[in-house]
Amino acid sequence: MVDLKKDVKYIKGVGPNRAELLNKLGIFTLQDLITYYPRNYEDRSKPKTLFECVDGEEALIEVVATSKIVETRFGRKTMQKLMIGDETANAEAVWFNQTYLKSKFSIGQKYRMYGKIDRKYRKIQIMSPVFDEYGTTQNTGRIVPIYPLTYNLSQNVIRKIMENAINEVYGNISETLPEYLLKKYSLLSINQATKNIHFPKELEDFQKARTRLVFEELLMTQLALLKLKYYDKEKIKGIAFSKKHKISEMIEQFPFTLTNAQSRVLDEIEKDMESSKMMNRLLQGDVGSGKTAIAMCAAYKAVKSGYQTVIMAPTAILATQHLENFEKIFSKLEIKCELLISGITKKKKEDILQRLKNGEIDILIGTHAVLEDNVEFKNLGLVVTDEQHRFGVRQRNKITKKGQNPDTLVMSATPIPRTLALILYGDLDISIIDELPPNRKKIQTFAVSKHMQERVDNFIKKQIQEGRQAYIVCPLVEEGEDNNLKSVIELAEKYQKEIFPEYRISYLHGKMKQKEKDEIMLKFKNHEIDILISTTVIEVGVDVPNSNIMVIEDAQRFGLARITSITWQSWKRRISIILYFKI
Template sequence: MKEEQIDWIRLQKALSIEAEKGFTNLQGNQYRFSEFMCLSFGQSPPFGTSLEARRKWLDLAIKFSRYPELITTQRQELVRETRQFLQELKQTLENPPEPPQPKIPKTIPVTETANNTRPLTLDQSLKSLTAVGERKGQDLVERLGLKTVKDILFYFPRDHIDYSRQVYIKNLEAGETVTLVGTVKRCNCFTSPKNTKLTIFEIVLSDPTGQIKLNRFYAGTRYNNKGWQERQKRFYPPGATIAASGLVKKSKYGVTLDNPEIEILDSSGSQIESIKIGRVLPVYPLTEGIAADLIRKTVVEALTAINQIKDPLPNDLKNIYGLISLKEAIANIHYPDNSNLLAHARRRLVFDEFFFLQLGFLQRRHKLQQNQTSASFNPRGQLIEQFNKIIPFSLTNAQKRVIQDILKDLSSSTSMNRLVQGDVGSGKTIVAVYAILAALQSGYQAALMAPTEVLAEQHYRKLVTWFNLLHLPIELLTGSTRVAKRREIHAQLDTGELPLLIGTHALIQDPVNFRKLGLVVIDEQHRFGVQQRARLLSKGESPHVLSMTATPIPRTLALTLHGDLDVSQIDELPPGRQPIQTVALTGQQRTQAYDLIRREIAQGRQAYIIFPMIEESEKLDLRAAVEEHQRLSEVIFPDFQVGLLHGRMSSAEKETALNAFRDNQTQIIVSTTVIEVGVDVPNATVMLIENAERFGLSQLHQLRGRVGRGSHQSHCLLMSSSKTTDARQRLSVLEQSQDGFFISEMDMRFRGPGQVLGTRQSGLPDFALASLVEDQEVLTLARDAAEKIMLQDPTLKYSPSLKRELDDRYQRMLGSDILN
């Protein structure tokens, strides 16, 4: 949410009215007070918001998701806290402080050896560095892929520990990272009397406010040597001044520093020379056999070559977006003088990661738009006119808008590449039908590919009714299609007799040849790999592509995955749909859930009961579908027919189970997540999800979408045995909201983008620093910057430094699949 998009007055007015009405969670025209606040704070905070304020912004979104559960005094305090926060944030944004001037730290010690007499170069081997050598250099190459000075400079820390704050002993607080400077009272080093393999090093340190005991522990019999222990004691004689940095811990023995770093000083006012003590310490991603100190010392030595780094970003772009130079950023991401410089360094490097990703996406889209296609469709034709007359319902305004976007693309001489996002039940299939009819009435064939047989069969079942009325042949091709039928389909495709084929991965097999493929529709496209999608497209000559997903994803995630696509959203549900009443239950409330199912079935309705597993696991105490099906049918619901559906059943068994449920021959169906998409039974009004805490919010929302598809009030019951605060917070989001885009945003904040997508091969690039949760504002700015560059110089002909960096990054970091 950009600053100008925030309606400060509306937010403050909502808070004021809620307070005036006694904190009753007022119902507005569209949302309740808590829903409105939750949605407002669920969007990105305004540009310029500090890291601390961004975290507070997210915290308020979570707090308002629990607002209905709070007592009046707690609601009052939350409203007061929010009003004060918004007032302070608005003042800060209107009068921003001057940012500190970043500089390259000059206090990093660099070892002066013969190797330093000649300046290092960026392409110089790490093996030539004093801190590395041949053997360690080989380890860095083999274990971390670090070969050159440039490689180590761009090997960024995954975290930082701030030891830069020096405090007195009396002011220590548990959980803080600090540095102490004081005098050694006594020092001892000895083998533990209880464990001969453990050596304990102990120092008592004092300063003007008190004293503290510090311990370090050494595991292994080699430290039992008396000579070694005596040498440690002589290093830190009584009266010596030392600096110690570490995490403050409190136990029954008092306050101490956990495994502290210690350095002898000349005096209490002496400068600390260590690369660890008294500064912001970088923490690097490591692997077995690579010590943290090796990386730190190598970085320190490599930083002498930092002036050779060329900044690819133009100065005017850096000025517009408030970015420091690249060499300043690299110096301060490794060894910042303070936390402010670290924040500036990280922001610049995160911007670069997002900017070049978006620039690559936009360049790819530009190139695709230059490709001419022979498949230019007529958006106004007889088939579409006939279809408008036979559909028994009215389209929503959102559907009409998206259809117009698609038909405009299809009438162009360049290939369409559009993604349609729509919440559960928003009517994406009917939108795809208009695209298919535009292809067919223009003399082309179309293909619709779905990731599962259940979903492909659902599409076929829905479309065949309409296409029969239009006298258009349509076929279904899956792994279960019989050989004879398969051959018949292949022949009809080859001659052009079959205009539309719906199927699964079977569509991309070699015998499937279209005579004139003009349109490819890919449903739940994120479940297909890049190569699978490409194989289907190769069966035509630059066909138009329409991708669809019923899994709403946050805008930042969409930009990162689909930055090269045109995106349309169906953000409106068909009229008559009632909100699904969602409630989280504990095991003690199971009887209430079963009673609700009985009441609904008594009224002629049906129910789903969903389990996360097929069979019992010894490691996870989860109720499993196969075992529970027998208990539910024989003990709990003996008067009803209870069906079973899971992924290990054959296609014929699945179809039999689904048909029985569709025809109300079974009133309850026990299932795994195989019914997450593609099952449409309007008569089903209850969904009970066992072990709901094991699912992500987006997946729960998808499952919930199997009910509420008719005109009757529907219910979703989230059964959870977890007592953790995190699990309760997550499930409360489902209780409060029906908005799939908001739910997916909250899911990403709780679990991260990879988990939201549900698979590691989701296509997300590996970022060194950037976070799609924490850095949404920077991603938005980077996309804006990339769009401006493309408007001015779409081929980067006049921006050679940007072109070189873009090419280098996609070869070195992001991989070929990103732009395939």
């Protein structure tokens, strides 16, 4: 069996210089190399006669050289021309700055060439073709793989290296899938699949190879997550929170009644918490479906059982908002909450860290700052992370290690279909709040085209005159942040000068410092701004109940998931949405 961990520099045709370039592509070992899959293929296996070739197409031709290479020089550049022909027509092969080609062709010899055909009037040229002597198949005569990004390695070079590597490993790779799965699902062996994914003879070979490799990759990922879940559940002793302190005591504190969905989820969570198994639960639900209330209930039970809770939010604004909401309820119950974000003073931070370690703080709410090494708990029992996708598995592990196998509750507003949830969060149990509180107004969404702008502007005016506030979300520009920036400022100017000169308009974008952003959000919250124009940074969602309208420009650029996430994550409830589409 071959050692797949072997350094790539020892592969035939690589050497130290090329190894360095391969390293840049993330290829360090033989294993990395043979799993560097093609992004596409070119079928160079079906020859055409010159007569059949069409202007502009890429074609494989089989021709005889009828001249020597003639080199013409103009300025610093050179051009190489070779006269060629088959039984149907004569043609020219043309290259630029390839002086070394001179010695590569002999008159009367047959070659295969693959390149772009240029056919004007009666003249046929093949531009910068790749070629082989007839009978060899380095670059032509077969389906060739096209590899993604190769830095300074040409496709030819990487193809040759890959060929050497495949020759070395083929037949010697240890099988990775059990026999019974290969049989049951008619999957290719690892050796066959590896060879065929790089050098398929027919397109069908490639498809079979790909199916096998995809099957394996997905299966191993899925199994890893399920095994992680099994291990957490069966092998790790978690905290059994007190059965004396019921979540129902907490529910009485709320000024509203819970939805059936919330009650059901709380039952699941309470059961998890009281068992000595570790809780690892993902809680999915729209913004406004009441996830925060659930987090409070879980925190209550943890604190009453003598443990600390940490709540991690993706931004300082959200963390601050959580703190406000938590304090409203918990100050009455003499449960101490604190906020740890990067903006606070050193003195305050030290004080918090000290009290946290002493156990004087029951609930710590914060951003990534809570992950820092110097944040130590006395006895962390519950970890709640808000907005899962911003904290990876790794970060979850990091915070979990600050306690003795604390229970974990992950909250997400992004709706994920079941099949995907299983492969993305297969290590978690999943609870879904699929019901909104009865008083929650449905979001109204209108898709309009740009020529209705005047009507929309008038609608916004009317709302602002009634004392409401509005958001305008800028199109995303793909080319980069700078363009986004420009489009936000331009749009803000346009609105301020041309459309709403009488109102207070401000803008937000991703390049601003967190402090500036927070200041502007605060002003908006305090109604010192009527219209806030922004890129998607506002997505982080501050509750500004007075705002009731949001306009999304060039909505087609966002994609539906993005739009739904903007609409849900941010403005909760009372907001109408207008989507402009370029039609």
